Amino acid sequence: MAKTVLKTNQKTEMEDRSSLKGTLASVFFLGIFIIVTWVSVYYLFVDRF
Template sequence: MAKVEMKTKHKTEVEDSSSLKGTLVSVFFVGIFIIVTWVGVYYLYNNRF
């Protein structure tokens, strides 16, 4: 079978990196929530014994 090559011109747009600041803050909040939850469970476990 013959190979068909499609030549299309794609313009790649550079997105503004400032839109990632909200994502970074959200990830930090989720990470802090997970850490606080783990520490709370750890202390609950240690206080039972």
């Protein structure tokens, strides 16, 4: 039976190249959209009475 040889000399270094600036901007835009939507629905509700 043949023996399997495992190579353990490989470096498994992960570099953190991801920037979270785009994520922060997306969250801000989503938050602003939700706030504007809630405020507009509130004013529509208040305007009916």
